[in-house]
Amino acid sequence: MASQTEGTPIWADAMFADVERAKSFYGDVLGWTFGESSPEFGDYTQAYVDGKAVAAVSPPMPGAEEAPAAWCLYLASADVAALAPKIRDAGGQVLMGPMEVGDFGSMVLASDPSGVVFGAWQPKTHQGFELKGEPGAYAWAEVFTREPEKADAFFPAVFSYSAQQMSDEHVDFRLFNAGEETVLGRMRMTPEDFPPEVPQYVNVYFAVEDCDAAVAKAAERGGVLRFGPMTSPFGRFAALTDPEGAPFAVIDLTTTEGDMPQLSDVA
Structure with missing residues (x-):
């Protein structure tokens, strides 16, 4: 590889x-x-x-x-x-x-x-993900932070990312790019959506065939729905915590709705 x-x-x-x-x-x-x-x-x-x-x-x-x-x-x-x-x-x-x-x-x-x-x-011998973007595999990730200015300075300094800011007055969201590939998102955690006891973390998304079915199965098995499901230009997704309390997200990449957001390059 x-x-x-x-x-x-x-x-x-x-x-x-x-x-x-x-x-x-x-x-x-x-x-x-x-x-x-x-x-x-x-x-x-x-x-x-x-x-x-x-x-x-x-x-x-x-x-x-x-x-x-x-x-x-x-x-x-x-x-x-x-x-x-x-x-x-x-x-x-x-x-x-x-x-x-x-x-x-x-x-x-x-x-x-x-x-x-x-x-x-x-x-070396372990090359990482052998499958991405397919049902059951890794799809995407976002840094959830209450201090976006720190993440915005840190990750490009360490990994030489370029960055683009989403033009949306309601959401503070940024994309990090490695070369020509968009590899990571950064979301500001607001007090309205994230109480103080929720730690800052990287939200890992796994792809699924049917977001609603995955949410129902997760709930049946002791998981907790935290947000969604909702359909976006990127797919239909939901945020959950598993029975052990670990947050994660599921996304159906084939079900999309709406126009892609406007992005502006960040110097």
Whole structure:
């Protein structure tokens, strides 16, 4: 597989106190099957769609048992050792690494200046997502933050993104581009929509064939609908939390409505 552009989403995983419950939930909602766990890597277990790797789940690391369940998005990097000082110089924190993960690759776990956690992955044998944009696979992600000015400065400084701002007086939304590809969104969290106890995070979207059916299945299995479903120019989507409390979103990319928003380049 060809190397991915710096800053392109490359992988997603989550830690769950009850891994078997999480596997059952996502298996039903997204159609995932699971491989064998890897005891030498903390019982890390990959999820598959049609035999292609799309994500992974694992129990919490020792010492992190009380941490809330959350999805972590990893961004591609050609050199995570060189990326770590860039993260610090831009005002972020390196939470773990840089570290090698067997012969799979190398990683850094970090946060932006407002505390939004993300990862960076330098692939070796593990090249990341083997499927994207298809039902059950990763589709999109957005940084949800109460301090957009910090994210807007940080991510382009670290990953050399260019940026475009959506022209909408009701929504503060920005797109980050790696080269010619739009790879990540940034959404301002408003007090009206996000109470103070909701942490800032990266909202990971998984593609589904039918958004409403996925929402119904998630609710049946103990998930909670937080927003939607609603149809946009990008697809019909909904935001949820799973039974462990991890936020995520589902999107039917084939059901669209309305005109694409006006965007303006950001200097």
